[in-house]
Amino acid sequence: MLSYIIRKLLTLIPVMLGVYTLVFVVMQVLPGDAALIRAGPGATPEVVENIRRQLGLDKPIPVQYVNYLKDAVRLDFGRSIRTNQPVVDDVKSRYLTTVQLTLVATIIFLAVGLPLGVIAAVKRNTIWDGIAILVSLIGISMPGFWLGLLLIWYFAVRLGWLPAFGFSSPKHVILPAITLASYGIAYTARYTRSSMLEELMQDYVTTARAKGLRERIVLLRHALRNALIPTVTQAALGFGFMLGGAVVVEVVFTVNGVGRLIVDAILYRDFPVVQGGVLLLALNFVLVNLLADIACAYLDPRVRLQ
Amino acid sequence: MSAQLARPSKSYYSLAFSQLLKNKIALAGGFLVLVLIIVAIVAPYLSPYDPLQQDLTSVLLPPLSEGHPMGTDDLGRDLLSRMMYGARISLLVGVVVVAMATIVGVPLGAIAGFYPRWDRWIGMGVDVLLAFPGILLALAIVAALGPGLVNVMIAVGVRSMPMYVRVVRSQVMSIKEREFVNAARAIGVNDPGILFRHILPNCVGPIIVQATINVGTAILSAAALSFLGVGVQPPTPEWGAMLSKSRLYVVIAPHAVTFPGLAIMSVVLGFNLLGDGLRDALDPRFRQ
Numbered sequence: 001m002l003s004y005i006i007r008k009l010l011t012l013i014p015v016m017l018g019v020y021t022l023v024f025v026v027m028q029v030l031p032g033d034a035a036l037i038r039a040g041p042g043a044t045p046e047v048v049e050n051i052r053r054q055l056g057l058d059k060p061i062p063v064q065y066v067n068y069l070k071d072a073v074r075l076d077f078g079r080s081i082r083t084n085q086p087v088v089d090d091v092k093s094r095y096l097t098t099v100q101l102t103l104v105a106t107i108i109f110l111a112v113g114l115p116l117g118v119i120a121a122v123k124r125n126t127i128w129d130g131i132a133i134l135v136s137l138i139g140i141s142m143p144g145f146w147l148g149l150l151l152i153w154y155f156a157v158r159l160g161w162l163p164a165f166g167f168s169s170p171k172h173v174i175l176p177a178i179t180l181a182s183y184g185i186a187y188t189a190r191y192t193r194s195s196m197l198e199e200l201m202q203d204y205v206t207t208a209r210a211k212g213l214r215e216r217i218v219l220l221r222h223a224l225r226n227a228l229i230p231t232v233t234q235a236a237l238g239f240g241f242m243l244g245g246a247v248v249v250e251v252v253f254t255v256n257g258v259g260r261l262i263v264d265a266i267l268y269r270d271f272p273v274v275q276g277g278v279l280l281l282a283l284n285f286v287l288v289n290l291l292a293d294i295a296c297a298y299l300d301p302r303v304r305l306q
Numbered sequence: 307m308s309a310q311l312a313r314p315s316k317s318y319y320s321l322a323f324s325q326l327l328k329n330k331i332a333l334a335g336g337f338l339v340l341v342l343i344i345v346a347i348v349a350p351y352l353s354p355y356d357p358l359q360q361d362l363t364s365v366l367l368p369p370l371s372e373g374h375p376m377g378t379d380d381l382g383r384d385l386l387s388r389m390m391y392g393a394r395i396s397l398l399v400g401v402v403v404v405a406m407a408t409i410v411g412v413p414l415g416a417i418a419g420f421y422p423r424w425d426r427w428i429g430m431g432v433d434v435l436l437a438f439p440g441i442l443l444a445l446a447i448v449a450a451l452g453p454g455l456v457n458v459m460i461a462v463g464v465r466s467m468p469m470y471v472r473v474v475r476s477q478v479m480s481i482k483e484r485e486f487v488n489a490a491r492a493i494g495v496n497d498p499g500i501l502f503r504h505i506l507p508n509c510v511g512p513i514i515v516q517a518t519i520n521v522g523t524a525i526l527s528a529a530a531l532s533f534l535g536v537g538v539q540p541p542t543p544e545w546g547a548m549l550s551k552s553r554l555y556v557v558i559a560p561h562a563v564t565f566p567g568l569a570i571m572s573v574v575l576g577f578n579l580l581g582d583g584l585r586d587a588l589d590p591r592f593r594q
Contacts, residue, residue, distance in 0.1 A: 245441070266449040
């Protein structure tokens, strides 16, 4: 198990190096002179030159690249152009909000998606199966930003039950979390259904039934336990994926998370913040995937030995 | 028995096609896709108004108003006309993104699956591109390139490409072990010949499935970027951008939010259903 974890950790290094490099390249493509943007309109050439030297932008690109890597590994992304605060401070406070939102959404999509998938598999080709398939089709096709607007319109405006904007109380979390979870519900239901169907066809299920176990025990204690292994990976992937997907939901519900910070930063051309936010979310996604792999290997010895 | 034997054997693709025609759900998906294509084609001829023409005397009219079957938006522009032109943009985005992702992704996947020494490097590149969750990569690329239709298509194309590499790679890996590949090698076909003449044609099925579903997801991603304000810019009648603007009026004019959202959902649903149907039809194991 330990050698598996070490092996996985080692594969992480080239991927993260690639991620950092890609972001560096993308930021090099940017039109305009970073020093000029920071200096603002009307700055004298001396001021611009000073800022350029301060930021290290007068050095050759390879040197800039190495310096960038050194800083980025220590999560030092420079200062925001807009607020002049260190980017990492801006991102940190927003990050907690995004994680909270994503965690609640993960709980929702597991609590709804898993049972839906199991019921669909057990009651295959019945009305329940049909409902599950329909829900997952709609969930996969519905744009999150549209679902969010419809929820605001119905639950916040028409019924007035829940607040439409912000993120200041548990009540504020409900609508954005449901919106964010919709894709995960669809995906989990679909995935659980097919992995459960696969397990139900295995010989050990027949054996369990043949020795007279009650159907409920066969389903829950035998089939479901094995069907859940790939679902663990899916849940972790879903969590990581939603950290990125939260961008849209945060904009719809005016939640001050990292996603909205990145979008605002793009509109204000505040590129250190864009860079820091994107790198942080990517790093997170990669780490969550690693944890998912480890959990999967822990639960299923076959994976470890490959 | 003899009559059955005498019947000309059908090709793989005509069998798949007749299988597809039996699948009602896939046909429903195909119908939605067909509607999108037809609307996109006829928009310049049949749309009642110019999609950009403002009329400040009749703003935010509800649906079924006189002369405006879908109502108007906040600048009095005819919503039906804008929806019809929006279909053109969405279809364009879907087709161009899929073309770009296929042209780059398929050869890369083929090389990765065929040559083990390239597999590591290409695989690493794919892992890097897939390390950005959700639309984050597309967002970063649009941030660098600036807003606009072409840049949105490039961004969504880069984000779509890795999936093609993965699909083709795994196909090539399994097919290259088959006997007919050994046979081709035995009669002296060189490596590129084996890969592109013998193996790749057998990967077309999964590529078609991937491409079909990808048209839908590409349209969805592009609409999301426009919704966030970093994609296609107003006054272009793009569905995501239309939704973004109309959300300010959701209370007084819910229809301006309903129609674009419904359109995006139907189109994505259509391509998903069609893609699922194609997957079943092209897989001999599912044939009856």
